[in-house]
Amino acid sequence: MSSLYAEKIIQISDRCRSCDHCTSVCPSGAIAGKLGEQHYIDHNKCLNCGQCLINCPAEIIKDLSMAEEVKAALANPKKFVIVQTAPSVRVALGEEFGKAPGYNAKGKMFASLRKLGFDKVYDTEFTADLTIMEEGSELINRVFKAVGQPGYETSGPLPQFTSCCPAWVKYAEDNYPKILPHVSSAKSPQQMFGAVAKTYLPQKLNIEPADIFCVSVMPCTAKKYECSRPEMISSGYQDVNAVLTTRELAQLIKEAGIDFDSLPEEAADSFVGQSTGAATIFGATGGVMEAALRTAYELLSGQSLEQIDFKAVRGLSPVREATVSIPIKALGGAVLPVKVAIVTGTKHVASLIEDVLAGRSNYHFIEVMNCPGGCINGGGQPIRRDA
Ligand code: SF4
Ligand code: SF4
Numbered sequence: 001m002s003s004l005y006a007e008k009i010i011q012i013s014d015r016c017r018s019c020d021h022c023t024s025v026c027p028s029g030a031i032a033g034k035l036g037e038q039h040y041i042d043h044n045k046c047l048n049c050g051q052c053l054i055n056c057p058a059e060i061i062k063d064l065s066m067a068e069e070v071k072a073a074l075a076n077p078k079k080f081v082i083v084q085t086a087p088s089v090r091v092a093l094g095e096e097f098g099k100a101p102g103y104n105a106k107g108k109m110f111a112s113l114r115k116l117g118f119d120k121v122y123d124t125e126f127t128a129d130l131t132i133m134e135e136g137s138e139l140i141n142r143v144f145k146a147v148g149q150p151g152y153e154t155s156g157p158l159p160q161f162t163s164c165c166p167a168w169v170k171y172a173e174d175n176y177p178k179i180l181p182h183v184s185s186a187k188s189p190q191q192m193f194g195a196v197a198k199t200y201l202p203q204k205l206n207i208e209p210a211d212i213f214c215v216s217v218m219p220c221t222a223k224k225y226e227c228s229r230p231e232m233i234s235s236g237y238q239d240v241n242a243v244l245t246t247r248e249l250a251q252l253i254k255e256a257g258i259d260f261d262s263l264p265e266e267a268a269d270s271f272v273g274q275s276t277g278a279a280t281i282f283g284a285t286g287g288v289m290e291a292a293l294r295t296a297y298e299l300l301s302g303q304s305l306e307q308i309d310f311k312a313v314r315g316l317s318p319v320r321e322a323t324v325s326i327p328i329k330a331l332g333g334a335v336l337p338v339k340v341a342i343v344t345g346t347k348h349v350a351s352l353i354e355d356v357l358a359g360r361s362n363y364h365f366i367e368v369m370n371c372p373g374g375c376i377n378g379g380g381q382p383i384r385r386d387a
Helices: 021-025 051-055 067-075 089-096 106-116 125-146 166-175 177-182 189-205 222-227 246-255 278-283 287-301 350-357
Strands: 010-012 061-063 080-085 120-123 212-218 242-245 311-313 316-328 334-344 365-369
Touching: 010 051, 021 051, 051 061, 067 080, 067 212, 067 242, 067 246, 080 106, 080 189, 089 106, 089 246, 106 120, 106 246, 120 125, 125 189, 125 287, 166 177, 166 222, 177 350, 189 212, 189 222, 212 222, 212 246, 222 242, 242 246, 287 316, 287 334, 287 365
Parallel strands: 080 120, 080 212, 212 242, 334 365
Antiparallel strands: 010 061, 311 316, 316 334
């Protein structure tokens, strides 16, 4: 497969001021160098998360940009250029254009993407719903296997880990390959979108998959790495051709001279229907877990799940846990206490993995998001020096 991306998404320039700040935020020990020395990245260990980039006081760490390829596709009349936007982008983009913190710039963002020339403008929320359904159903299969229900013998083991954060997935692959059977097989919302965009959409719009150029706007630099993984070719073509970060989209809008403030509020194009809105919470830590657990709960019990009460795990503050009692219809209403955990920051997951591998874990489902607080603080978000 030809990929538009090289492996080296994140680069430290030779203008490094040797302050050593980046080593403290790197979750994988990928930054080499001591205080007073030029630092560099070991790309074998790097998760492409960009936490070093947004935390570098000198702003000399950069991510590989795809903006020129996107501009070339937009200028090519033979290409049908579509874009998806992740839930965590809209508020951060508004802040880039001087909107009050918390302002949802979704409508103006869709309008600005049309002004930039995208042929179709979509919301990733729809395929986030697909990820939730997939992860929730997979969890049910694993639970049924664990309780000895016939017909589920080939399902994976418990606990199930989430799979939508590419930095976490790479960390698991690099450091704990034995844990991989526990990681959900569901594609992330970005890649679900890419797969549908290059298989279903060409039939619906009567366009060749090769003529579709699929762009993502993400809060995340690791998504640039994810889209170039060799297995992400459901149609025989790279499912997602290019990723723009929130920062890069803001830059494109400014370069094009678009007056963001005066744009009308526009809606996204419809893909195949409505999203549930549950996917909106994907961007914050705990969001994926809660959405997938709600799906599993409804499928297993036929009822809606009330509020989930997460509590910090003592001694592991970035790890929170909860127990949800699920009455399982297929087992005559027998109640199964499902224990779940959410981890914010990949560097905090090692002890949970070691417990799983040693047979000491009693969790059923574990969400891992690499960035502190989740994607809202991803490496592709605007850099705030006042934070
Ligand atoms: Fe470390 Fe993330 Fe920077 Fe890679 S991108 S060097 S994993 S902080
Ligand atoms: Fe990307 Fe979100 Fe994972 Fe950070 S937490 S690496 S922004 S997917």
